[in-house]
Amino acid sequence: MKLLYYPGCTLRTVAQTFDLSAKAVAAALDIELVELTDFTCCGGLFPQTTDNLMSLLAPARVLVHAQRTDPAQRLMTLCTFCYNTLKRTHYTLAQDAQKRAIVSEYLEEPYRAEVRVVHLLEVLRDDIGYEAISQKIAANGAVQALQGARVAPYYGCLLLRPSDEIGMDDPEQPTILEDLLHTLGCTVVDFPWKTECCGSFLSVSKPELARQCSQTIVQRATQLGAEMLVTTCPLCSYNIAYMGPNHTAMTVAYFTQLLGLALGLDQDQLGLRTDALHQQMTSQWKGGAI
Amino acid sequence: MRALIHKNNMQEKDLLREVEELSGQNLYACYQCGKCTAGCPLAFSMDILPHTIIRLMQLGQLEPVLSSNTPWHCAACLTCSSRCPKGVDLARVMEALRALLIRAGYAPIQVFRLPAELAAQLPQQAAVSALRKHSG
Ligand code: SF4
Ligand code: SF4
Numbered sequence: 001m002k003l004l005y006y007p008g009c010t011l012r013t014v015a016q017t018f019d020l021s022a023k024a025v026a027a028a029l030d031i032e033l034v035e036l037t038d039f040t041c042c043g044g045l046f047p048q049t050t051d052n053l054m055s056l057l058a059p060a061r062v063l064v065h066a067q068r069t070d071p072a073q074r075l076m077t078l079c080t081f082c083y084n085t086l087k088r089t090h091y092t093l094a095q096d097a098q099k100r101a102i103v104s105e106y107l108e109e110p111y112r113a114e115v116r117v118v119h120l121l122e123v124l125r126d127d128i129g130y131e132a133i134s135q136k137i138a139a140n141g142a143v144q145a146l147q148g149a150r151v152a153p154y155y156g157c158l159l160l161r162p163s164d165e166i167g168m169d170d171p172e173q174p175t176i177l178e179d180l181l182h183t184l185g186c187t188v189v190d191f192p193w194k195t196e197c198c199g200s201f202l203s204v205s206k207p208e209l210a211r212q213c214s215q216t217i218v219q220r221a222t223q224l225g226a227e228m229l230v231t232t233c234p235l236c237s238y239n240i241a242y243m244g245p246n247h248t249a250m251t252v253a254y255f256t257q258l259l260g261l262a263l264g265l266d267q268d269q270l271g272l273r274t275d276a277l278h279q280q281m282t283s284q285w286k287g288g289a290i
Numbered sequence: 291m292r293a294l295i296h297k298n299n300m301q302e303k304d305l306l307r308e309v310e311e312l313s314g315q316n317l318y319a320c321y322q323c324g325k326c327t328a329g330c331p332l333a334f335s336m337d338i339l340p341h342t343i344i345r346l347m348q349l350g351q352l353e354p355v356l357s358s359n360t361p362w363h364c365a366a367c368l369t370c371s372s373r374c375p376k377g378v379d380l381a382r383v384m385e386a387l388r389a390l391l392i393r394a395g396y397a398p399i400q401v402f403r404l405p406a407e408l409a410a411q412l413p414q415q416a417a418v419s420a421l422r423k424h425s426g
Contacts, residue, residue, distance in 0.1 A: 009415065010414045013414055014413050044418035044419035045418075047385075048366070049313070082415075157367035161369075172372070197331045197369065199332075201415075201420040201423060202332075202420075204404075204416050210365075216331075238416070
């Protein structure tokens with residue numbers, strides 16, 4: 001299976017482990033990722049005022065880039081912000097022909113509103129299937145790798161909302177991440193704070209507020225006996241690891257890293273040796289498989 | 291924000307209409323159940339709670355709303371929007387309030403000097419998004 005891939009800025013810098021582990025996992029599951037060349041910024045957050053068309057240009061430019069590269073393929077993203085912004089921008093431009101026409105004036109070519117933005121989590125559930133992942137894990141003989149690891153799934157805020165535009169899963173009671181983690185053999189903690197916001201970009205403008213949001217999440221996960229929070233977003237990971245209590249007291253990992261471990265992939269490919277956070281993960285983790 | 295009201299020579303009802311237009315929301319749809327506030331992860335820090343922001347606007351009282359820290363403490367997490375039983379997209383209302391203030395020249399962004407260790411790890415998405423939320 002072939003997919004276009006848009007890593008975005010953060011996966012090329014502080015979240016390289018997410019990029020690396022996703023690529024390794026995709027290769028192991030026979031997904032061919034065709035990365036957009038010379039990609040530009042998605043703009044970070046979707047502009048929510050009705051008249052702010054200027055802020056739609058950055059995400060629309062990425063969509064047009066995908067359209068030009070290979071209109072037959074879906075565009076896969078990993079970073080929650082990229083996913084949310086690109087998908088909402090597509091939705092807005094698909095619904096509103098007038099906005100689409102105005103925005104298109106500023107782009108290299110008109111946007112035809114046909115790009116299908118997907119997240120790797122959706123690809124794993126809908127295209128590959130958990131059953132096939134189980135079989136692959138068993139075939140690689142790595143079925144025990146994550147046995148017994150007590151993990152709390154953490155979706156954060158923007159992966160699922162607004163659900164009528166995003167449509168990945170139920171915005172209040174999602175299970176897509178739990179279902180994957182179960183498949184990997186993890187002990188999944190029932191975590192009521194899984195869609196609570198970590199404080200998002202307030203870590204730049206009001207760091208003390210982001211700190212309080214993240215602390216609550218880490219404390220609740222700790223109280224529920226979780227050893228690790230599994231995230232899908234570099235900013236969630238950052239806030240939890242650096243804004244939470246005691247800086248990194250809670251182990252934080254991307255779902256792609258756990259999937260890679262379960263598939264028996266080389267730790268270097270998953271970024272487990274280079275990133276301080278994940279080094280801590282390897283030293284703290286009771287499962288001891290890594 | 292009397293200054294804002296005077297500066298643009300606008301009446302409070304004009305500003306109210308502007309908030310409705312910018313957000314695309316009907317403020318009078320809100321029946322004050324408080325679900326938005328109950329779920330808001332930043333409510334603890336807001337000087338006016340999210341549902342009260344709406345109520346004040348329903349009553350035409352824009353001044354306390356525009357002077358409040360609430361729009362600036364909102365993380366645009368969409369919890370309120372996804373839970374409102376009346377379909378009010380409160381996150382859009384918060385964005386409209388920020389836009390109104392920014393476009394009138396009121397720009398409250400304070401970029402903090404993060405400790406080097408934190409700055410080195412800061413995801414770019416956070417910096418880009420924070421600047422977006424403070425630039426209308
Ligand atoms: S949840 Fe909706 S109806 Fe209830 S108080 Fe908030 S905005 Fe109003
Ligand atoms: S979008 Fe803003 S007001 Fe709504 S719940 Fe999130 S932080 Fe609170």
